[in-house]
Amino acid sequence: MSNFRTESDSMGTLNVPADALYKAQTQRAINNFTISSLTMPQQFIIALAYIKQAAAIANFKLGHLDKTKANAIDHACQEIIDGKYYEHFPVDIFQTGSGTSSNMNANEVIASLASKHANQAIHPNDDVNMGQSSNDVIPTAIALSSAISVDKKLLPALANLADALEQKKADIGHIVKTGRTHLMDAMPITFEQTLSAWQSQVKHAASSIEHALIRVCELAQGGTAVGTGINADPQFAALFATQLTEKVGIQFTPSDNFFYNIGSQDAIVALSGQLKVYAVAQMKIANDLRWMNSGPLAGLSEIELEALQPGSSVMPGKVNPVIPEAAAMVSAQVIGNDATITVAGQAGNFELNVMLPVIAYNILQSTEILSNSAQALADKAIANFKVNQTQIDKALTKNPILVTALNPVIGYEKAAKIAKQAYQQAQPIIDIAEQETDLSRSELEALLNPAKLTQGGLT
Secondary structure: OOOEEEEEEOOEEEEEEOOOOOOHHHHHHHHHOOOOOOEOOHHHHHHHHHHHHHHHHHHHHOOOOOHHHHHHHHHHHHHHHOOOOHHHOOOEOOOOOOOHHHHHHHHHHHHHHHHHHHOOOOOHHHHHOOOOOHHHHHHHHHHHHHHHHHHHHHHHHHHHHHHHHHHHHHHHOOOEEEEEEOOEEEEEEEHHHHHHHHHHHHHHHHHHHHHHHHHHOEEOOOOOOOOOOOOOOOOHHHHHHHHHHHHHOOOOEEOOOHHHHHHOOHHHHHHHHHHHHHHHHHHHHHHHHHHHHOOOOOOOOOEEOOOOOEOOOOOOOOEOOHHHHHHHHHHHHHHHHHHHHHHHHOOEEOOEEOOHHHHHHHHHHHHHHHHHHHHHHHHHHHOOOEEOHHHHHHHHHOOHHHHHHHHHHHOHHHHHHHHHHHHHHOOOHHHHHHHHOOOOHHHHHHHOOHHHHOOOOOO
16 A cells, blocks of 8 residues: 555545545546546646636735745646646546546646645645636636647648648649549649639638637636636636736637536537538548549549558558548548537536536547648648649540530530540540531630630630
8 A cells, every 4th residue: 555645535535646646536536437548638638727827826916815825836837738747637538527527636736736836735626726616617628728729730730731732833733634523524624723722621611710719719717616606706707818818828808608608618519610611621632632643553643642651561562642541531530529529519408518528528639630630731742742744634635525615616416426426436525526517626726725724714
């Protein structure tokens, strides 16, 4: 038993590892929730530390916490924010739905550290949790960690991807290729037009995500147990939000309705929905890249993605589109996470949502993996793929669908007959059109010019 110490709480005593910074309530959670190997993400733990730090400073300024304790809590929280002591937060994500176990885990760890700094006892509930409840702390931690992750990582990653697409447009945008609908040959399109569609998807998704953050940054903190603000100074919420804004560099305000923020997670459900929109866009971009790269002999082979690693353990020389594949899997995961968040979001029973930890885990995983996959797409797929001009030109010149440009001149029925003949004889459409119409070669060259056909309008 020398490796353990005895701790007590309102329910009695129990053994805690001797070197653990947490105390009895965290240990009870460890004992109770042996559900998975998943623990709360480090971004969430850092958010809890920011909350406890801002609360301590606010309570000091309001005259409720003495300077020594406030400074010690501030110092302890900053150490956690700086990345220390994450191993002392072992509580499973599948825990009490309010996240009380994680809140008390933070209170206990911070109290232990602060007690050492202050050289006096600092209480997890009375001091670290002053003016707070798990019921407003955990929703605030979800909002704060999500806002930091989106603002500091995801939105910059999406901006980088949009910039990579802009640069690629400048490099290869003039090249004309065969367009495709239903995976079948269609009218010509330029690489600029293809890339601009992807770029618009990314930019529109980023704009919607940024808009969703407005509600996320209206915080529950100050509502305490049920939204009434019991045991919190009436000035606490505003001062807390101001302090948090200064520390984090993102604008936060108190909610205008704490009952809304504690009883529901609608703002996070909305944010997750916008993350799903980008995930769908990313899946589309990834799959287009995979199709265009397919081959190199039996596929489209319009582009060549950078070879990053061997593609097979048995087929020598095989190279696969690994970055688009990874990005597509990320999209699938995020779509699944959104379904979980949607189900969890409706678990607001009267004054409290009781699926907060799983919401936190999934929204933070979604933002993290979308950020990383968008960065990988930009840097390892978009920026450096090469165009196979020979293959593109070969397919383009033989594309019978170019005959669409002749519709206004010879009519749909005659054009369809020419297209079918070109398919059957595997001949360029211009050769068959020259045989079957009264149009001269020069007239046909002007009418069937692929670059001209990408500009739209009447022929």
